[in-house]
Amino acid sequence: xxxxxxxxxxxxxxxxxxxxxxxxxxxxxxxxxxxxxxxxxxxxxxxxxxxxxxxxxxxxxxxxxxxxxxxxxxxxxxxxxxxxxxxxxxxxxxxxxxxxxxxxxxxxxxxxxxxxxxxxxxxxxxxxxxxxxxxxxxxxxxxxxxxxxxxxxxxxxxxxxxxxxxxxxxxxxxxxxxxxxxxxxxxxxxxxxxxxxxxxxxxxxxxxxxxxxxxxxxxxxxxxxxxxxxxxxxxxxxxxxxxxxxxxxxxxxxxxxxxxxxxxxxxxxxxxxxxxxxxxxxxxxxxxxxxxxxxxxxxxxxxxxxxxxxxxxxxxxxxxxxxxxxxxxxxxxxxxxxxxxxxxxxxxxxxxxxxxxxxxxxxxxxxxxxxx
Amino acid sequence: xxxxxxxxxxxxxxxxxxxxxxxxxxxxxxxxxxxxxxxxxxxxxxxxxxxxxxxxxxxxxxxxxxxxxxxxxxxxxxxxxxxxxxxxxxxxxxxxxxxxxxxxxxxxxxxxxxxxxxxxxxxxxxxxxxxxxxxxxxxxxxxxxxxxxxxxxxxxxxxxxxxxxxxxxxxxxxxxxxxxxxxxxxxxxxxxxxxxxxxxxxxxxxxxxxxxxxxxxxxxxxxxxxxxxxxxxxxxxxxxxxxxxxxxxxxxxxxxxxxxxxxxxxxxxxxxxxxxxxxxxxxxxxxxxxxxxxxxxxxxxxxxxxxxxxxx
Numbered sequence: 001x002x003x004x005x006x007x008x009x010x011x012x013x014x015x016x017x018x019x020x021x022x023x024x025x026x027x028x029x030x031x032x033x034x035x036x037x038x039x040x041x042x043x044x045x046x047x048x049x050x051x052x053x054x055x056x057x058x059x060x061x062x063x064x065x066x067x068x069x070x071x072x073x074x075x076x077x078x079x080x081x082x083x084x085x086x087x088x089x090x091x092x093x094x095x096x097x098x099x100x101x102x103x104x105x106x107x108x109x110x111x112x113x114x115x116x117x118x119x120x121x122x123x124x125x126x127x128x129x130x131x132x133x134x135x136x137x138x139x140x141x142x143x144x145x146x147x148x149x150x151x152x153x154x155x156x157x158x159x160x161x162x163x164x165x166x167x168x169x170x171x172x173x174x175x176x177x178x179x180x181x182x183x184x185x186x187x188x189x190x191x192x193x194x195x196x197x198x199x200x201x202x203x204x205x206x207x208x209x210x211x212x213x214x215x216x217x218x219x220x221x222x223x224x225x226x227x228x229x230x231x232x233x234x235x236x237x238x239x240x241x242x243x244x245x246x247x248x249x250x251x252x253x254x255x256x257x258x259x260x261x262x263x264x265x266x267x268x269x270x271x272x273x274x275x276x277x278x279x280x281x282x283x284x285x286x287x288x289x290x291x292x293x294x295x296x297x298x299x300x301x302x303x304x305x306x307x308x309x310x311x312x313x314x315x316x317x318x319x320x321x322x323x324x325x326x327x328x329x330x331x332x333x334x335x336x337x338x339x340x341x342x343x344x345x346x347x348x349x350x351x352x353x354x355x356x357x358x359x360x361x362x363x364x365x366x367x368x369x370x371x372x
Numbered sequence: 373x374x375x376x377x378x379x380x381x382x383x384x385x386x387x388x389x390x391x392x393x394x395x396x397x398x399x400x401x402x403x404x405x406x407x408x409x410x411x412x413x414x415x416x417x418x419x420x421x422x423x424x425x426x427x428x429x430x431x432x433x434x435x436x437x438x439x440x441x442x443x444x445x446x447x448x449x450x451x452x453x454x455x456x457x458x459x460x461x462x463x464x465x466x467x468x469x470x471x472x473x474x475x476x477x478x479x480x481x482x483x484x485x486x487x488x489x490x491x492x493x494x495x496x497x498x499x500x501x502x503x504x505x506x507x508x509x510x511x512x513x514x515x516x517x518x519x520x521x522x523x524x525x526x527x528x529x530x531x532x533x534x535x536x537x538x539x540x541x542x543x544x545x546x547x548x549x550x551x552x553x554x555x556x557x558x559x560x561x562x563x564x565x566x567x568x569x570x571x572x573x574x575x576x577x578x579x580x581x582x583x584x585x586x587x588x589x590x591x592x593x594x595x596x597x598x599x600x601x602x603x604x605x606x607x608x609x610x611x612x613x614x615x616x617x618x619x620x621x622x623x624x625x626x627x628x629x630x631x632x633x634x635x636x637x638x639x640x641x642x643x644x645x646x647x648x649x650x651x652x653x654x655x656x657x658x659x660x661x662x663x664x665x666x667x668x669x670x671x672x673x674x675x676x677x678x679x680x681x682x683x684x
Contacts, residue, residue: 008461184417326427341551
């Protein structure tokens with residue numbers, strides 16, 4: 001008896017009803033609020049904002065809730081909303097030198113102008129599960145200190161004053177800014193497009209590639225010049241006014257990686273830069289991004305391309321987790337038409353194989369080419 | 373945060389334009405389509421958008437459809453030839469919701485047909501548009517993974533690698549071992565991937581009266597075959613292109629010369645073969661054709677329309 005594979009519409013509706021019920025979980029337990037998610041799962045929300053390329057903690061919290069905590073699904077929800085928003089223009093470059101820092105560390109200088117500021121970090125915590133956190137124990141208020149007003153000089157500026165590190169690439173301010181959401185990908189990609197792609201790239205994928213460079217696949221001898229996390233002003237040039245006005249503040253994580261460079265026929269030996277900049281507090285991602293950025297500068301610096309992390313097309317066309325998850329998961333869709341074609345071929349080839357075996361009889365050692 | 377306010381105020385996520393995409397985006401996509409029509413078989417890069425369905429689930433086709441659809445269009449969506457597969461249902465519902473257009477399962481009534489993996493059995497006619505969902509638009513991709521290289525190969529019309537691949541198939545197996553996504557040459561110039569349709573469907577592309585548009589969202593490419601364009605499947609003089617043949621007709625409608633799906637009936641090797649194109653099969657059954665397993669109770673008292681059956 002033939003049971004038709006029908007009822008798709010009703011099945012989908014039922015599946016989505018079940019999903020909604022599972023998302024809500026036990027009705028005896030109060031539902032999560034967006035404030036709770038944005039406030040207490042802030043790093044998840046930051047990751048969703050970064051890879052979703054939309055700075056909006058409340059919408060990101062909604063996406064996390066709607067996605068039942070599946071962060072890649074949440075990123076996808078945010079992207080699909082972001083893409084419908086009109087693009088008014090672009091901001092002036094944010095000045096991370098003027099960042100109101102909450103955390104700032106350097107691994108290359110013991111002390112430096114502005115000092116080392118640990119901020120809210122997991123570093124140096126012992127990873128022991130804390131049973132107290134299962135409840136709602138009161139927590140001590142953090143120590144506070146007033147801002148000394150001392151400028152927090154960027155480590156890269158300290159190095160570049162001596163000429164020890166390459167200059168920041170000079171960009172033409174009149175040149176249009178790349179926008180990977182409005183222009184199709186073309187290789188080789190400019191550094192602006194590359195950094196945009198990496199900034200929204202999957203943290204896990206970039207982390208693994210960054211790790212591979214440390215293990216000898218395109219080793220770049222990196223040092224953390226500086227990591228800083230804090231808030232910066234976003235300024236937009238108003239043509240009617242003729243000057244830039246501040247439209248808001250966003251939290252960013254910036255990582256400047258300092259890498260060895262032996263020098264080439266074109267450039268003297270000096271340190272080179274790898275750069276990472278991500279929305280919110282996302283230190284691991286910013287570090288991985290800066291290592292990948294440096295590895296991808298191989299062509300520009302005249303280095304041999306020997307490892308995956310240096311391969312622009314490989315890295316940039318596979319780092320987007322929304323694209324990757326969609327294509328991997330599309331294998332769930334029916335493929336029975338193509339599979340039927342393959343079934344037919346395999347059956348035919350097996351029949352031909354069997355016929356050959358029969359015809360060959362005892363001459364099984366004979367290895368004639370099929371095309372002969 | 374305005375969007376969130378909108379959402380809680382009105383109970384829906386802001387407002388969306390007709391057919392989801394904004395008009396600027398549609399214009400950009402239409403420019404890419406026009407370029408594709410002007411250079412048949414050439415892959416035009418376009419700034420593909422994130423869509424509310426996952427990449428790999430038809431985002432390219434959906435963007436092409438969204439860019440060309442108007443309020444008067446009648447849309448049909450098929451997946452594996454069928455109107456009632458889950459993803460086809462989902463995409464049809466998407467356009468019914470965002471564009472409010474009329475949808476149909478009847479091939480002849482549709483002005484736009486979005487498809488995944490099949491071309492309808494009934495020949496398409498002038499004025500119809502067939503929109504293909506394409507996963508990997510580059511026919512040379514599995515021979516050369518680099519986009520920079522493959523674009524060069526297309527520019528130089530350097531397709532030797534593809535012929536070597538097909539030759540190696542023959543050398544190893546005695547015949548070409550590509551059964552779907554079988555490469556074609558369009559208007560004597562570009563080698564093109566017909567999307568993963570079975571090669572059975574390749575001849576239907578040749579000089580079709582309908583406009584054929586191909587959208588690859590994740591790979592950000594659009595290409596096109598204008599009506600009456602020459603589409604030739606690659607082959608050799610001594611190994612001409614052949615389509616699949618089935619040993620038996622459709623078990624429901626008795627149709628021959630159609631593509632069949634194999635349905636496993638039991639765990640003792642029982643199989644039946646039925647039309648992959650559900651609309652074609654239902655039309656034939658309605659016209660009184662019967663296959664060997666078409667118990668009449670299967671159709672008695674049921675409407676021909678798929679929607680009715682789906683909701684039962």
